[in-house]
Amino acid sequence: TFSFKEHxxxxxxxxxxxxxxxxxxxxxxxxGKTTTLKLICTLLRPQLGRITVFGHDVREDMPAVRRRLGFMPDHFSLYRQMTVYEYLDFFGAAYGFSQQQRDRIVADVLALTDMERRRDDLIQGLSRGLQQRVSLARVLVNDPDLLLLDEPASGLDPRARIELMEILRALKQMGKT
Incomplete structure (x- = not known):
């Protein structure tokens, strides 16, 4: 259960x-779709009831929950002045990965999201669909078990929606939830 003031x-x-x-x-x-996702990923705290992620209570073991999931909000913000590689490398460093690990991780998530040829492109020059892929690639940097994607197809043209579904199916085949 969760309320915003009187609502x-x-x-x-x-x-x-x-x-x-x-x-x-x-x-x-x-x-309540976005609210539900924010409760699961610990951005909001449940007022009543219990939420567990892989056996971890979101109130009692927030760090363990956060280590296992990746969240892509509906209004993602990107560092538009960076290249795709710089952006993903930045988040890899924030997760504490070494440069060697980051190089491998970035190569892997770029391949998975079909963004290898955009590696050195500035984010600000990418279409909305490609920026959405960069945001998804960022979510994958820490290799989460559970992906929470809020409105992942919002603003995408029909072709980009199909490509997104193909990426999500590939992630499912890899055992991601």
Whole structure:
């Protein structure tokens, strides 16, 4: 259960997600989809009830939950003056990876998101769809088990939506949830 002041955003929500599965929340604006994702990824704290991620309670073991997941918000912000490589390398450094590890990780996530040829492009020059892929690649830098993507296809043209679904299916095949 979660409320914003007088407005109860969520009440008695129950669901279970199995590892390696792919799910989506569907509902009208204001239904609580984003709030649910923010509760799961520890950006909001549940007021009542219990949320566990891989057996870890989001209130009691926040660091363990955060280590296992990656969150891509609906309004992602990118450091637009950086190249794609610099941006992903920056986050790899923030996670504490060595330069050698970061080089491998960045190469892997660029391949997975089909962005290798854009490695040295400035983010500000990329289309919305390609920026969305950079944001997804950033989420993958720490190799999370659970991906929480808020409105991942928002603003994408039909072709980019299909390409995004192909990437998500590949991630599912890799055992990501």
């Amino acid at each position: 109860r955003a969520l009440e008695r929500v129950t669901f279970q997600v199995w590892p390696g599965s792919l799910h989506g929340f569907v509902g009208p604006n204001g239904a």
